[in-house]
Amino acid sequence: MRLTEPEHPQDECGVFAIASISNVSTDIFYALRTLQHRGQESAGIAVYNSGIKAIKGMGLAHQALKPDDIKNLKGDLGIGHVRYSTMGSSTIENAQPIVVSTNYGDIALAHNGEIVNADRIMDELKKKGWAFITSSDSEIAVRLLANDIANTGDPVKSLKNLMSLLHGSYSMTIMIDNRVFAIRDPLGFRPLCVGRTKGGYAAASESVVFDTLGGEFIRDVDPGEIVELLPGEVRSIKTSLSKGKAHCMFEWVYIARADSCIDTKLVYEVRRRIGQRLAKEQPVEADVIVPIPDSGRSHAIGYSEASGIRYSEGLIKNRYVERTFIMPDQSERTTNVMLKLNPLKSILKDQRVVLVDDSIVRGTTIRQIVQIVRNAGAKEVHVRVGSPPIRAPCYFGIDMKTREEFAATGRTIEQIGKMITADSLGYLSVEGLVDAIGLPASDLCLGCLTEEYPLTVEGEKTRYQKKIDAWM
Ligand code: SF4
Structure with missing residues (x-):
């Protein structure tokens, strides 16, 4: 989103x-x-x-x-x-x-x-x-x-x-x-x-x-x-x-449009399966599943389907201020989340809420969203994430360049949960993600999750331990 x-x-x-x-x-x-x-x-x-x-x-x-x-x-x-x-x-x-x-x-x-x-x-x-x-x-x-x-x-x-x-x-x-x-x-x-x-x-x-x-x-x-x-x-x-x-793997998790078919797999269906798997791996007693709009919507639908917990929009997005967030310069990315999202108090008040999103990179925005939902009267705020923790940089075209920026760097899941002030935090496993995509793990890049890359990158481990020449 x-x-x-x-x-x-x-x-x-x-x-x-x-x-x-x-x-x-x-x-x-x-x-x-x-x-x-x-x-x-x-x-x-x-x-x-x-x-x-x-x-x-x-x-x-x-x-x-x-x-x-x-x-x-x-x-x-x-x-x-x-x-x-x-x-x-x-x-x-x-x-x-x-x-x-x-x-x-x-x-x-x-x-x-x-x-x-x-x-x-x-x-x-x-x-x-x-x-x-x-x-x-x-x-x-x-x-x-x-x-x-x-x-x-x-x-x-x-x-x-x-x-x-x-x-x-x-x-x-x-x-x-x-x-x-x-x-x-x-x-x-x-x-x-x-x-x-x-x-x-x-x-x-x-x-x-x-x-x-x-x-x-x-x-x-x-x-x-x-x-x-x-x-x-x-x-x-x-x-x-x-x-x-x-x-x-991020094409299916977040990047591509939900209505695109990428390497034979419809993105929307993959995201729904991710949500379903996430509900099985990371269950929680709750009253309502709320997506982070728009990125967490398909994942949240899957989570609701598999858990049987009601799905509801609980955060309304202002669609006309998004340009601020798509500038690559870090200083321009930092802005007021409240300008972008408004909570529906009637949905959130006195409820045990599960917030579902596709991924957490830095953790700063999800922390603010948890607080918005709490301020709207939620009794509990649980966060469920449709991908495993991001632990390593991407060298292949996704803008995640340094380990220091990641919420998961040097923190346990429990510590990340505390950092974002959630009552509980649960990520999808790598195995669960691979199953949801529906392709063999060997056909995917999972480098930023596993710290093993499919191509030789200086200073990093290579999945196949082969030099690039071996691929040519
Ligand atoms: S490291 Fe691989 S899986 Fe991670 S974002 Fe980059 S290309 Fe995608």
């Missing part, structure tokens, strides 16, 4: 690409509006029309992109991007798609994810005399690609070469002159899928985009796969890069 975003892991981007028989700029705009929950700092569209033309701006898609500019952007191939930065600062220079000009033609790139070896690559390239305009890891990718195409003259070969150099998470949409591609990293950290639109084919971070466009979801892009979008088909180009999967 936007209110407690300081408490929630943030994704950094949404991407989209389309090839059609008609003008695509409006479709791209609507796709970006649909993916808005994945990034609110900037938005951009690039289309092909005898060269690549792009428009970008800061803010939500409808603020960043003016109707006249969208109307004047003509082309039947294009890509789009919404951004929340985990690498690089929040400036227009870092807004995407990034467009560069080469002898082969123009290249535009939009990226969701985080390149773990970006600093090392950038240092090496700078020593060789390369210059960079932005601080974004995505610029490294586009420059490597541009340089490689100058040598190979073959976009597909150069995309494969790029994928073999990048270490980390990336779902990217890319236009290379008049061809449109989407690529997913070899472990498939971030989601990416393809579908049909009214006039062609498209790739998007989440399947819900195809509902909005009146199209049809076809399938997830495989880890390590390149797809080329054409007006009449999706061409799949397999690579031999993928040796496993590591889908980010």
Whole structure:
């Protein structure tokens, strides 16, 4: 939920690409509006029309992109991007798609994810005399690609070469002159899928985009796969890069929209199952289950179903102040929770309340919410969380960077409960989460929960104890 975003892991981007028989700029705009929950700092569209033309701006898609500019952007191939930065600062220079000009033609790139070896690559390239305009890891990718195409003259070969150099998470949409591609990293950290639109084919971070466009979801892009979008088909180009999967569990817990289907699992159903499992693992005698809106709603419904305890809205969210909370700068995240949430006293007074949310990152906002509910007259306030404690940073595109920021760092569950002033606190187990998602644990990234990562990260334990080279 936007209110407690300081408490929630943030994704950094949404991407989209389309090839059609008609003008695509409006479709791209609507796709970006649909993916808005994945990034609110900037938005951009690039289309092909005898060269690549792009428009970008800061803010939500409808603020960043003016109707006249969208109307004047003509082309039947294009890509789009919404951004929340985990690498690089929040400036227009870092807004995407990034467009560069080469002898082969123009290249535009939009990226969701985080390149773990970006600093090392950038240092090496700078020593060789390369210059960079932005601080974004995505610029490294586009420059490597541009340089490689100058040598190979073959976009597909150069995309494969790029994928073999990048270490980390990336779902990217890319236009290379008049061809449109989407690529997913070899472990498939971030989601990416393809579908049909009214006039062609498209790739998007989440399947819900195809509902909005009146199209049809076809399938997830495989880890390590390149797809080329054409007006009449999706061409799949397999690579031999993928040796496993590591889908980010937070996509189902919090990041993705509940109406999206991520790697074959409908997010809403996963969240309901999480709530049901949580009720079994962390039962409590209570009168009413209250979700933290909106993030805890599906989890709370599941908890109510499995526990038989009545579900009720007990906190009403002000929907028009959310922008304050989506700025990545920490100082701008700290604000008054009361402005965002108002308790329904008639629901909470004299009740034993279970507050359900998807996750606790820092613990500061949930503490304030517990106090709001208590001040509204609740007899007891119990907190139940639809994911295990977050104990370690994310290196793959979610904005949780330092161990010090986590409520669970150096604290037992009981101590966290005391810190947030709850009568009791219960988290879902890792096993329970994996069961609720419905995929094998080996197909998921659980690094921030287990402190074992699916890729080699300096100073951290690796789940498979293999060097990245072993995955390529
Ligand atoms: S470390 Fe956590 S947040 Fe990051 S990709 Fe893995 S599961 Fe997702």
